[in-house]
Amino acid sequence: MKKLYDKFLSLNIEAASKRCQRRGIPFNEEKYIKKLKATLPIFLWYIVVIIYSKISSGVISLNIILIVFFILSIKGLNDYFGWVKIKNSDEG
Numbered sequence: 165m166k167k168l169y170d171k172f173l174s175l176n177i178e179a180a181s182k183r184c185q186r187r188g189i190p191f192n193e194e195k196y197i198k199k200l201k202a203t204l205p206i207f208l209w210y211i212v213v214i215i216y217s218k219i220s221s222g223v224i225s226l227n228i229i230l231i232v233f234f235i236l237s238i239k240g241l242n243d244y245f246g247w248v249k250i251k252n253s254d255e256g
Contacts, residue, residue, distance in 0.1 A: 173200060202240035209236055
């Protein structure tokens with residue numbers, strides 16, 4: 165799954181870079197990667213929920229869906245803006 169996620173990121177970055185070159189817009193790769201890593205888990209969660217709801221007969225509770233969505237949203241906002249930084253014990 166990690167390989168697919170990384171491959172999707174690299175292909176998306178490459179396509180965005182080419183699109184910006186065609187349009188003559190400067191491309192900031194770091195900012196684009198930051199934005200993708202913040203929003204991609206939320207989009208993937210939507211896909212999982214849609215597929216699961218089609219397969220099952222609504223066994224999963226709406227509260228669970230909303231809680232996971234809320235957690236992913238907060239994590240994405242934190243990744244993008246960098247409000248909370250976790251320091252590794254290796255970094256002195």
